[in-house]
Amino acid sequence: MAQPLKIAVLGAECTGKSSLVAALQAHWQARGAKVLVAPEVLRQWCDQHKRTPLAHEQEAIAQAQADLTEHASDVDYLIADTSPLMTAIYSDVLFQDPSLYPFALSHQRIYQHTLVAALDLPWQADGIQRDGADMRASIDARLREVLQREGLAFSMVYGQGPQRFAGALAVLEPGASTLPQARSNWRWLCDKCSDADCEHRLFSDLQATAMR
Numbered sequence: 001m002a003q004p005l006k007i008a009v010l011g012a013e014c015t016g017k018s019s020l021v022a023a024l025q026a027h028w029q030a031r032g033a034k035v036l037v038a039p040e041v042l043r044q045w046c047d048q049h050k051r052t053p054l055a056h057e058q059e060a061i062a063q064a065q066a067d068l069t070e071h072a073s074d075v076d077y078l079i080a081d082t083s084p085l086m087t088a089i090y091s092d093v094l095f096q097d098p099s100l101y102p103f104a105l106s107h108q109r110i111y112q113h114t115l116v117a118a119l120d121l122p123w124q125a126d127g128i129q130r131d132g133a134d135m136r137a138s139i140d141a142r143l144r145e146v147l148q149r150e151g152l153a154f155s156m157v158y159g160q161g162p163q164r165f166a167g168a169l170a171v172l173e174p175g176a177s178t179l180p181q182a183r184s185n186w187r188w189l190c191d192k193c194s195d196a197d198c199e200h201r202l203f204s205d206l207q208a209t210a211m212r
Contacts, residue, residue, distance in 0.1 A: 004036070004072050006110055007172065008080045010154075011117030012139035014124055016164055020117065020157065021081045023165040024172070033076040038068035040081045055095040062087040062100050066107045083108055089142050093135075105150055114154040115168055116143065121160060 007024070009017045018040065025035045041064045046052055053061055062084035072078040085108045088100035108114065119140055123133040147154050155171040157164055 004075045004078045005112055005172075006069070006072070006078045006080070007113045007115065008083045008085075008108065008111040009115045009117065009168075010082060010086055010143060012119065012136040012143070014121065014136060015117035015119060015140075016121050016160075017117050018081055019161075020115070020164055020168055021079050024077075024079055024168060027165075027169070028077050034074065035077045035079065036072050036075040038065070038078065038080040041065045041068070042082070042087070055091065055097055058087055058091045058095070058097070059100060062104060066103075069107075069110065080111070083111070085146070086139075086143070089139055089146065093138055093142055101146070105146075105152070108152055113172060114147070114152060115157050115171065116147070116154050117164075118156050118158045120158050 009021050011017050021037055025037055028035050041061050042053070045061055065080075065082065065084050065087065069078060069080060084100065084104040088098075088104035091097045091100050119136065123136055144154075146152075157167045157171070159167055
């Protein structure tokens with residue numbers, strides 16, 4: 001039996017990950033494909049406990065996130081709405097605990113595609129789960145740093161709504177979108193900068209060049 005195409009959608013808080021996952025799921029299901037979505041365990045955990053997890057609770061969340069991908073043999077697509085790597089990133093940044101990286105990085109290698117949602121969406125509060133725009137930038141920078149350091153290929157997705165979806169589809173189905181395709185292990189001009197406006201201007205310039 002053919003294995004599903006496995007896609008991880010990663011990114012800091014409030015970067016449109018869940019909306020992008022839902023759009024990809026609807027796209028492929030409308031074409032008759034079987035799609036399994038692994039939802040974000042952290043959100044479910046916070047909703048249940050009415051708080052954010054402590055340092056010693058991070059490992060169980062990472063494991064639960066990975067467990068959702070184990071029964072994907074009878075589907076065409078597996079889309080993970082985040083992965084254990086994001087739990088490891090948050091544990092590192094928030095609690096100075098890098099112990100989850102070996103497990104998370106091993107798991108990340110099961111995905112054929114890793115999409116990273118850029119910071120070009122405005123930050124919005126969402127109850128207890130979001131830590132603010134400054135933390136969002138820190139998480140984004142650490143995520144890129146870890147992916148690049150470990151040699152894990154990833155593609156950036158930009159834009160709002162249909163534009164973000166089209167950018168993702170250009171990576172997953174080359175030729176399906178007119179938007180410029182993100183490049184694996186793409187490095188933006190200033191690797192030490194987390195200015196979403198700066199990065200979005202770069203993307204806009206690339207898009208304008210591609211449309212000429």
